Amino acid sequence: MTKITISDYSIEKVLEYSENRDPDQPEFQQAVREVMNSVIPFVNENEKYQFPGLIERLIEPERAIMFRVPWEDDQGNYQVNRGFRVQFNSALGPYKGGLRFNPHVNLGVIKFLAFEQIFKNSLTGLPLGGGKGGSDFNPRGKSEAEIMRFCQSFMNELYRYISGDMDVPAGDIGVGEREVGFLFGQYKRLTAQFTGVLTGKGLAYGGSKLRPQATGYGLLYFVREMLKHTSASIEGKTVVISGSGNVALFACEKAIDLGAKVIALSDSDGFIYDKNGINEEKLEYLMELKIERRGRIKEYADEFYCEFHKGKPWELPCDIALPCATQNEIEEHDALHLIKNEVTCVAEGANMPCTDKAMKLLYRSGINYAPGKASNAGGVAVSGLEMTQNAKRLSWSIESVDKNLVEIMRTIHEKCLEYGQESSGVDYLNGANIAGFIKVADAMIAQGHV
Numbered sequence: 032m033t034k035i036t037i038s039d040y041s042i043e044k045v046l047e048y049s050e051n052r053d054p055d056q057p058e059f060q061q062a063v064r065e066v067m068n069s070v071i072p073f074v075n076e077n078e079k080y081q082f083p084g085l086i087e088r089l090i091e092p093e094r095a096i097m098f099r100v101p102w103e104d105d106q107g108n109y110q111v112n113r114g115f116r117v118q119f120n121s122a123l124g125p126y127k128g129g130l131r132f133n134p135h136v137n138l139g140v141i142k143f144l145a146f147e148q149i150f151k152n153s154l155t156g157l158p159l160g161g162g163k164g165g166s167d168f169n170p171r172g173k174s175e176a177e178i179m180r181f182c183q184s185f186m187n188e189l190y191r192y193i194s195g196d197m198d199v200p201a202g203d204i205g206v207g208e209r210e211v212g213f214l215f216g217q218y219k220r221l222t223a224q225f226t227g228v229l230t231g232k233g234l235a236y237g238g239s240k241l242r243p244q245a246t247g248y249g250l251l252y253f254v255r256e257m258l259k260h261t262s263a264s265i266e267g268k269t270v271v272i273s274g275s276g277n278v279a280l281f282a283c284e285k286a287i288d289l290g291a292k293v294i295a296l297s298d299s300d301g302f303i304y305d306k307n308g309i310n311e312e313k314l315e316y317l318m319e320l321k322i323e324r325r326g327r328i329k330e331y332a333d334e335f336y337c338e339f340h341k342g343k344p345w346e347l348p349c350d351i352a353l354p355c356a357t358q359n360e361i362e363e364h365d366a367l368h369l370i371k372n373e374v375t376c377v378a379e380g381a382n383m384p385c386t387d388k389a390m391k392l393l394y395r396s397g398i399n400y401a402p403g404k405a406s407n408a409g410g411v412a413v414s415g416l417e418m419t420q421n422a423k424r425l426s427w428s429i430e431s432v433d434k435n436l437v438e439i440m441r442t443i444h445e446k447c448l449e450y451g452q453e454s455s456g457v458d459y460l461n462g463a464n465i466a467g468f469i470k471v472a473d474a475m476i477a478q479g480h481v
């Protein structure tokens with residue numbers, strides 16, 4: 032494998048180097064491409080960061096762990112899934128990042144999520160490295176007993192590689208408070224330790240208030256800062272949200288709280304279009320439907336006599352679009368619909384929900400576009416606050432946690448402005464990538480070739 036020399040620090044050379052190493056990991060390559068398009072021009076203009084091997088180390092995980100997860104289903108049959116944990120970069124602190132249980136999970140997907148997590152965690156200002164994990168296990172349609180047995184088997188292997196000072200996982204798609212509880216219980220059983228090794232725990236055993244709401248709330252706090260920068264307000268704006276998990280539901284809740292009108296949410300079956308807007312009563316029904324009963328979004332349309340459609344909601348006219356479902360959900364044709372409908376702001380609640388082409392279209396159109404590493408950092412921010420509470424054996428009030436979350440999202444926005452302000456507006460993608468890179472790179476250079 033040809034090494035990259037300092038004189039070769041071009042975007043083309045770096046991407047060629049990365050793709051030759053991992054040609055079968057398209058999601059990871061997409062993440063590397065998105066970051067390097069910002070970072071390499073910055074490195075070439077700043078001699079300090081033309082450090083031998085820096086970029087090569089930045090795009091190579093410190094450790095990638097893959098293991099089998101055998102478990103017994105309710106019929107007494109043995110099943111085997113794959114488990115993953117990618118510990119990508121610990122320059123700023125212990126690895127931090129969620130666990131995703133989804134049939135589409137593979138090593139490339141986990142590497143992409145872990146790589147993104149490095150810069151997201153850096154932007155929060157908290158001492159957190161970047162990591163991610165998960166399994167190709169699908170919790171949908173499984174009984175609670177099956178999910179418990181799977182989580183216990185998953186932790187039987189994972190516990191060897193995590194601790195409160197080394198690697199602190201959390202939840203992600205398919206891993207909520209229930210799954211975190213099963214995982215934490217098995218970790219405690221295996222180690223005989225009650226530590227803050229997982230975040231997203233229940234309040235009864237060390238969880239932080241506002242953790243389930245944090246990503247969705249933080250997303251709206253970031254959008255509020257974006258609009259404020261252009262002398263605008265969320266109040267009265269029409270909002271379309273994709274997804275109906277924690278991020279989407281609590282983004283909806285905070286949008287309503289800030290005076291916006293949310294007209295759409297979705298799941299894998301399709302989307303609802305409620306032209307009258309989702310109010311507090313309807314949202315309460317949605318919370319019970321999706322969090323408690325784990326039902327389908329179409330039931331909302333049947334209950335409140337609104338429209339249900341197959342597909343994605345991006346053709347609906349709106350002021351603000353918040354993709355909160357999964358990666359690459361906004362494709363080129365979706366971006367064209369948003370542009371045609373004169374959307375003013377697109378902020379990512381999911382990780383990398385816009386394809387490369389969609390992202391470029393949104394940016395060139397002059398739409399305020401916020402990448403997930405900045406706009407959805409509220410979740411890991413409150414996870415970091417949960418770690419602090421666990422270390423001090425304290426439990427902070429909702430008001431205290433929310434105040435910290437607002438301040439962290441405001442600070443992230445300021446960092447994006449510092450490195451992304453241009454004469455034509457703010458390039459939030461460049462700003463977030465460069466600000467996140469600087470802190471990590473400074474730590475890596477200071478710590479030497481490790």
